[in-house]
Amino acid sequence: xxxxxxxxxxxxxxxxxxxxxxxxxxxxxxxxxxxxxxxxxxxxxxxxxxxxxxxxxxxxxxxxxxxxxxxxxxxxxxxxxxxxxxxxxxxxxxxxxxxxxxxxxxxxxxxxxxxxxxxxxxxxxxxxxxxxxxxxxxxxxxxxxxxxxxxxxxxxxxxxxxxxxxxxxxxxxxxxxxxxxxxxxxxxxxxxxxxxxxxxxxxxxxxxxxxxxxxxxxxxxxxxxxxxxxxxxxxxxxxxxxxxxxxxxxxxxxx
Numbered sequence: 001x002x003x004x005x006x007x008x009x010x011x012x013x014x015x016x017x018x019x020x021x022x023x024x025x026x027x028x029x030x031x032x033x034x035x036x037x038x039x040x041x042x043x044x045x046x047x048x049x050x051x052x053x054x055x056x057x058x059x060x061x062x063x064x065x066x067x068x069x070x071x072x073x074x075x076x077x078x079x080x081x082x083x084x085x086x087x088x089x090x091x092x093x094x095x096x097x098x099x100x101x102x103x104x105x106x107x108x109x110x111x112x113x114x115x116x117x118x119x120x121x122x123x124x125x126x127x128x129x130x131x132x133x134x135x136x137x138x139x140x141x142x143x144x145x146x147x148x149x150x151x152x153x154x155x156x157x158x159x160x161x162x163x164x165x166x167x168x169x170x171x172x173x174x175x176x177x178x179x180x181x182x183x184x185x186x187x188x189x190x191x192x193x194x195x196x197x198x199x200x201x202x203x204x205x206x207x208x209x210x211x212x213x214x215x216x217x218x219x220x221x222x223x224x225x226x227x228x229x230x231x232x233x234x235x236x237x238x239x240x241x242x243x244x245x246x247x248x249x250x251x252x253x254x255x
Contacts, residue, residue: 004224007032010081011223012072012124014038014063014116015090016056019186020137022047023212024087024219029054031220033085036076038063063090063116069123076127083127085223088117089137093188094150105150113154114161121165121176130173133223136162137215140182143234143242155180159234166232175231177222182238184210203248205240 011028015021017039025037025048035056037048044058059075061068076083091113094105117136125134140146142155159178166176183189183200189209201207215237221227222235236242244251 002225002228004220004226005032006085006220006224008034009084009223010034010036010076011085011087012036012038012076012083012120013056013087013089014061014120016048016058017041017045018047019188020181020184020212020215021087021089023216024089025056027213027216027220028085028087028223029056031224033223034081036072038072039090063088063120064111066119066123069119073123073127076124081127082129082132083124084129084132086120086124086128086132086134087137087219087223088120088134090116091137091139091154091188093148095148096150097147098149101149106153109150109154110157113151114157117158118161121161121169125169125172125174128169128172128174131225131228132174133227134165134169134174134176135219135222136176136178137219138162138178138180138234140180140236140238140242142178142180143236162234163232170231175222175227177227177230177233177235179215179218179222180234180236180238180242181215182210182236182241184212184215184237186212200241202252203241203244203246204238205244205248208239210237210239 016025016037029035037056038061139155141152146152162178
């Protein structure tokens with residue numbers, strides 16, 4: 001029977017120290033996966049712990065460090081495990097506007113959001129077999145002309161990486177998809193200005209922010225056999241924000 005359960009599968013989640021990554025690690029562990037949660041801290045952050053019965057494993061990893069990825073892959077192989085899933089969740093933001101952003105701003109965000117995902121795919125794909133799944137965590141910024149140019153540019157680039165990876169790895173039975181969260185209540189969004197929050201809610205048909213658990217549920221689906229014929233997909237998890245192309249303001253004005 002096809003189900004959302006992931007017993008016997010090994011899944012790596014990056015940026016799992018808090019927010020969406022922690023929620024993904026907890027949910028995947030609860031679904032039965034052997035979860036290897038990674039982040040920058042030396043010890044497992046408290047937010048990653050699911051329960052005594054199904055708490056993830058933890059490894060320190062800087063996603064921009066190719067040698068760190070190599071060490072992680074070597075450690076997984078030394079345990080006699082294959083990799084059945086990779087969630088490239090680690091990401092940073094930078095909110096400079098177009099005429100103020102520097103090349104250094106773009107490079108800093110790119111190194112984590114794009115290069116980090118590429119390094120993860122390169123390091124772990126050799127440990128993956130048919131039926132494996134890679135989920136890259138994009139953003140509503142990858143589907144719109146979102147104003148923070150460095151962040152938006154990186155997430156559009158991640159879409160391109162995902163599409164190439166889906167094409168290249170498909171013949172090996174490895175699926176690659178991208179989820180695009182909208183305004184999700186996380187530590188990253190906790191610092192936004194009230195005006196940003198209000199304007200975003202006005203553009204979101206569901207009229208509310210999302211939760212990290214709601215993103216995690218879509219990630220679980222994409223890692224499960226239920227999505228076995230889904231690859232190369234861009235899946236918004238944004239309450240409809242990216243779907244109307246700006247028409248909501250027009251519709252609201254005519255009510």
